[in-house]
Amino acid sequence: MQHDLPHGADTAAPPSPAAARPYHLRLLDSAPAELSAQVLACVEHGRGRATDDDPRRIRVETPLLAGSGVELWESPLPVRHGRDEAIGYAENGLVLFGQLHLDEPALADIERASFDAYARIERFLQQRGFPHWLRVWNFLSDITGGSGDAERYRQFTVGRHRALSLKSGFERELPAATAIGTRDGGLLIWFIAGTTPGTQIENPRQVSAFRYPRQYGPKSPSFSRAKFLRWQGDAELLVSGTASIVGHETLHPDSPLAQLDETLANVEALLGQAAADTPLQPELVKLYLRQAEHLPQVQGRLLSHFGAATPCMVLQGDVCRAELDVEIEAIFRATT
Template sequence: MAAVAFRSAPASLDLAAGHVAMTVPMARPGEPGHLETWWSQEPPETGSAGEILYACGDEVAFCAATVEHRSVYAPVVERRYREVFAFLESHGYRRLLRVWNFIETINAANADGLEVYRDFCKGRADAFSAHPEFYRSMPAATGIGTTGSGISFFLLAVKDAEVRHIENRRQTPAYEYPERYGPRSPSFARATAMTTRPGEAPTLFVSGTASILGHETVFAGDIEKQCATTADNIAELIADCYGSAKGLTDADTVKAYVRHAHHVPYVRAFCEEAFGPRASLAVFNVDICRGDLLVEIEAVV
């Protein structure tokens, strides 16, 4: 369905032979980058709808879009998201499963003095508000910085699979954050579990997770304690989905986002120990959605 290359290159989005080909600027010069592929059991239908590209199977749709650099992002982010939502609704993909957002200069101020991440969140939330079916069922998501320009995002949606969006009892739901975090709250759940067949164990998509308890950052400036708190938050989500049957070491894929380059070796070693050798691990040195967060980690179990 799709091949997403995280590397040191400008953002790009194209249709290749039978799939969507996307480049997200996430690696630094000289770093190897990372390639992520998404597959369907049958050859997908690919194409474009407005400014978005898609690859659709019988059950799952992959949609992606880019936004060139803007001095203010909210209006165009809203338009792109509304294009995606309209496409999904018209083709019967009624449940959002997982979303990834990659945002340039995420902690900088836009032309109106609003932080770019909060600018992005406003556009995304306005689009959700215009589509009640998706607004009532926000999915797992990541919103993270990039090493390039503009905004890129891609998502997965499903037709009939059972989807359960999960909140963390240790954290305030992001969509209920107080106004101090921006004009519109972030639009995502802490995790999403998908079950495709009755009696089958679900697949758990854990959102980008950080050292947040309630709605506040904890252990500012302490990479070790932020990593430990982040892992505890992920473990809580896994326990909600699987009980005691699974834990951190059952993760199949893990991505870690690290603000400072000198913390990358520690975070890599922490993830290797916490999640174990089974997990495929990618680590990126990029900015994070809050200036006091040093690390963010996501996973698929």
């Protein structure tokens, strides 16, 4: 499937590309025993926290239901990696991949813990010279636990907002993001930042997440619907976790398949908002599914929409609204 896209996104045009795409992504069935010097990150799904000292290994406790479960992000440029206190990272001069993990005891006050985590990452990125958040993944155990404003996701959202809003005009440069619940304890934040910004893309079918009304919590979620990045001879759209939400309301709460169709409509709307000179094609599609029993029907619909040649990964995870069963994130790429 390919998409010929019109010019003109919701926000200002992206900066002129100054470099080639500084990474490429491969999907593997299993992780290498040793990571080469060119690896920026090795993301393993369905695995517990990494036990070795390599900060490039990122293990996410979302069980793999279908597809290949390892993302290997590699660099054509020399890579430097290390740790800065709790933050593990790798960078190549243009982009930085990083992770921060908090064990469950550190989440006794989730708002404070998420504030501290995001503020720490922000300081680190500024110090390292990668001031622009591009993409963030948040994996929080028991994400919809608690009621009302005491819900864990709402508390996380408040802390994240407090940290990111310390920067003036922060809503104009929010990263694409995902927030998914896991069954094991703790909070994992892994992220990509750059030396130059991307273009923030919003969805005409949805209220921007950072403009949600008060009914969804004391502070709105601080992320963009997608991030458009332009490189020399290349462009990509990083699509945030996207669900069956139109306006700001959940649709089809009792039908995973109808939710998937609505979610796909939202993804298509985002593609229509991006600005690309050549067709954008899916490089990776990830689907998070609350109940594994729904896999056969949603996997079939996913493949019929994107085509059998598209790499699709299905993971078990809890979406950040209890009534939602399905969430999709994706990377679309155009090569000139």
